[in-house]
Amino acid sequence: MSTTLLLIQTLNGLQFGVMLFLMAAGLTLVFGIMNLVNLAHGSLYMMGAYFAAAATSWTGNPLLGIALAIPAALILGLLVELITLRTLYQRDHLDQVLCTFGLILFFNELARVLWGSAAIPMAIPESFTGFVTIIPGLIYPKWRLAIIVVGLLVALLLYVLITHTRLGMLIRAGASNRAMVGALGVNISLLFTLVFGLGAALAGLAGAMVAPLLSVEPGMGDPILILTFVVIVIGGIGSIRGAFIASLLVGLIDTVGRAFLPALLREAFQTQSANTVGAALASMLIYILMAAVLFFRPRGLFPPKGR
Amino acid sequence: MRVDLRLLLILLVVACLALLPVAALLAEEPYWMRFWSRIMILGLAAAGLNLILGFGGLVSFGHAMYVAIGAYTVGALRHHGVEGGLPDILVALGASAGVGLLIGAICLRTSGIFFIMITLAFAQMTYFFFVSLEQYGGDDGMRIASGTQLGPLHLDDTLTLYYSAFLLLCGVIFLTWRLVNARFGMVIRGARSNEQRMAALGIPVFRYRLTAYVISAMICALAGVLLANLTLYISPAYTHWTRSGELLIMVILGGLGTLFGPVIGAIVLLQLEDLLAHITQHWQLFLGPILILVVLFARGGLLGLLAPRQISQRPAEEIDG
Numbered sequence: 311m312s313t314t315l316l317l318i319q320t321l322n323g324l325q326f327g328v329m330l331f332l333m334a335a336g337l338t339l340v341f342g343i344m345n346l347v348n349l350a351h352g353s354l355y356m357m358g359a360y361f362a363a364a365a366t367s368w369t370g371n372p373l374l375g376i377a378l379a380i381p382a383a384l385i386l387g388l389l390v391e392l393i394t395l396r397t398l399y400q401r402d403h404l405d406q407v408l409c410t411f412g413l414i415l416f417f418n419e420l421a422r423v424l425w426g427s428a429a430i431p432m433a434i435p436e437s438f439t440g441f442v443t444i445i446p447g448l449i450y451p452k453w454r455l456a457i458i459v460v461g462l463l464v465a466l467l468l469y470v471l472i473t474h475t476r477l478g479m480l481i482r483a484g485a486s487n488r489a490m491v492g493a494l495g496v497n498i499s500l501l502f503t504l505v506f507g508l509g510a511a512l513a514g515l516a517g518a519m520v521a522p523l524l525s526v527e528p529g530m531g532d533p534i535l536i537l538t539f540v541v542i543v544i545g546g547i548g549s550i551r552g553a554f555i556a557s558l559l560v561g562l563i564d565t566v567g568r569a570f571l572p573a574l575l576r577e578a579f580q581t582q583s584a585n586t587v588g589a590a591l592a593s594m595l596i597y598i599l600m601a602a603v604l605f606f607r608p609r610g611l612f613p614p615k616g617r
Numbered sequence: 618m619r620v621d622l623r624l625l626l627i628l629l630v631v632a633c634l635a636l637l638p639v640a641a642l643l644a645e646e647p648y649w650m651r652f653w654s655r656i657m658i659l660g661l662a663a664a665g666l667n668l669i670l671g672f673g674g675l676v677s678f679g680h681a682m683y684v685a686i687g688a689y690t691v692g693a694l695r696h697h698g699v700e701g702g703l704p705d706i707l708v709a710l711g712a713s714a715g716v717g718l719l720i721g722a723i724c725l726r727t728s729g730i731f732f733i734m735i736t737l738a739f740a741q742m743t744y745f746f747f748v749s750l751e752q753y754g755g756d757d758g759m760r761i762a763s764g765t766q767l768g769p770l771h772l773d774d775t776l777t778l779y780y781s782a783f784l785l786l787c788g789v790i791f792l793t794w795r796l797v798n799a800r801f802g803m804v805i806r807g808a809r810s811n812e813q814r815m816a817a818l819g820i821p822v823f824r825y826r827l828t829a830y831v832i833s834a835m836i837c838a839l840a841g842v843l844l845a846n847l848t849l850y851i852s853p854a855y856t857h858w859t860r861s862g863e864l865l866i867m868v869i870l871g872g873l874g875t876l877f878g879p880v881i882g883a884i885v886l887l888q889l890e891d892l893l894a895h896i897t898q899h900w901q902l903f904l905g906p907i908l909i910l911v912v913l914f915a916r917g918g919l920l921g922l923l924a925p926r927q928i929s930q931r932p933a934e935e936i937d938g
Binding site for chain 2: 397403404532543547597605
């Protein structure tokens with residue numbers, strides 16, 4: 311268990327974390343402001359990945375493909391909001407869970423109809439293939455590093471948007487007290503649509519950027535969706551800051567846990583089954599973290615004030 | 618006298634279920650019995666979920682976990698050479714009660730969306746736990762050598778299983794009926810409407826909810842035992858989060874907080890799946906939008922559509938703000 315390996319796994323965890331953040335930022339805002347449980351967020355991520363793969367094979371340029379996937383995901387998100395979700399804001403969470411569950415079934419199958427059941431490969435953009443030396447002895451794939459940089463940039467942009475613009479002020483106000491913002495004469499339904507579109511674009515970006523790393527296939531959004539929910543529940547629903555911290559926490563714990571826990575247990579107990587127990591425990595770690603957080607702080611680590 | 622369409626439908630369904638094996642034997646279609654056993658087993662699990670979801674207003678997104686615990690009990694006991702049926706049932710009930718007590722006590726500290734998410738988290742943990750059990754097949758699952766045997770009753774026999782599921786389902790619905798109309802049920806339903814008011818009356822809401830949660834877990838575990846007998850196969854997929862989602866759908870589809878809603882929901886959902894699957898390979902493309910339409914337009918579920926006009930059963934939190 312060398313230091314280099316630990317550093318690489320930490321970077322992997324960071325990359326996973328910022329990608330989770332791209333997903334969680336949109337989901338936590340939609341959840342916090344509109345009080346909407348959107349299970350279909352993972353489908354937007356999946357569609358983002360498909361759009362990127364399709365646009366890449368169409369234009370022949372992965373970077374252009376990814377750039378095209380973002381507005382495509384944005385438009386898809388706006389359509390979904392306008393057609394189905396808009397009527398759900400006043401309903402209880404149960405109706406929202408079921409309706410968006412229906413959307414998941416629909417989009418997974420749609421992907422299968424349009425692009426087939428098999429995974430679609432997508433190339434890493436040419437200028438980002440290969441490795442980069444971060445410090446002597448530590449080389450890291452360029453593309454993963456690029457994802458980390460883009461994720462952190464988006465986090466910075468969101469921070470500026472939320473804390474220093476009028477739109478951000480309305481978003482924060484909406485997360486704290488929806489009814490009051492409406493009473494003050496703000497066009498809530500337009501704000502909702504904008505926020506949902508923003509979330510969809512971010513989910514699309516996340517999907518498009520990891521498309522070259524993972525296999526683009528139907529249902530790829532489902533596992534990431536659950537993790538994203540874990541993130542926003544740990545972070546406190548409606549809080550971008552909470553989502554950011556929780557994303558990195560979950561990304562790091564999950565990646566590092568999976569990499570080292572089986573080996574640690576094997577050394578500690580010297581038994582055959584330590585490996586599988588370790589692997590299972592590593593998969594469970596973040597859920598244990600979430601249950602513990604909810605046990606001690608039932609509204610997450612950073613719940614928005616004034617609710 | 619006005620004819621209650623719901624009552625008619627329910628009587629019709631019960632009569633059909635009771636007589637179905639006769640029709641299946643006459644038509645020489647044993648598959649019918651297996652298919653409808655599956656429907657009733659999932660209806661049984663949905664009825665268990667309905668106890669806390671429909672009457673208690675607690676949205677558990679992890680109840681497939683208890684079905685899996687029941688199924689794995691059968692698989693594990695058979696794997697370790699324990700024959701006979703009584704251990705299956707007792708261990709399944711005991712394990713689900715123990716797990717339900719522990720997990721329920723943790724989950725019920727939270728409410729609303731956090732309850733949904735923490736139950737989901739525990740179901741995911743169970744999923745990965747079952748994946749890690751390599752002696753029981755790990756990721757792939759495992760075949761079960763033989764089913765549950767209760768004296769002369771062999772539950773892995775198609776006809777026996779069918780009527781066991783049927784009687785158990787009737788029993789659970791009867792139990793639910795007695796429970797929700799007893800003082801216990803009044804407290805559970807009252808706590809759904811207004812938890813503070815119940816607490817102010819001096820009622821320990823938490824203990825009542827926990828009891829309901831454990832009972833509901835045990836019903837699901839029984840469904841799991843039957844499911845293992847039907848498939849003679851166990852797999853971590855039984856506790857996948859989409860299975861919990863399907864149970865929720867059945868309850869909603871039939872009608873939240875109605876006695877027969879979960880059964881109607883299970884029948885409609887599985888029949889719809891079967892029907893669409895016969896028409897097109899891409900049946901989910903149609904099932905998804907159908908679900909959305911039901912949620913958007915058929916509030917109160919299918920039984921709600923047939924109900925005489927009355928004040929809609931909207932969840933209390935909307936009314937009380």
